[in-house]
Amino acid sequence: MKRRDKLVKYRDMTSKELDVQLNELKNELFNLRFQLATGQLENPLKLKGVKKDIARVNLILRERELQA
Numbered sequence: 371m372k373r374r375d376k377l378v379k380y381r382d383m384t385s386k387e388l389d390v391q392l393n394e395l396k397n398e399l400f401n402l403r404f405q406l407a408t409g410q411l412e413n414p415l416k417l418k419g420v421k422k423d424i425a426r427v428n429l430i431l432r433e434r435e436l437q438a
Contacts, residue, residue: 376423380430392427395420 380388399420405411 377426377430380426385431385434388427388431392424392431395424395427399424 380391383391399417402411402417402420406414406417411417
């Protein structure tokens, strides 16, 4: 999925859905870091992608907070 597509997908979500998505992404990041530490992570680039997704969700939540 392209960067622009992810951003549009996140913008279409409600704030409540974004909060849920943010929690899921943080849990996924925790699990990926754990796999990295134990040497079980097959694709280290997935860490970078999840971090960027977290940043995208935080950006949209912050934009909405400032608009309110």
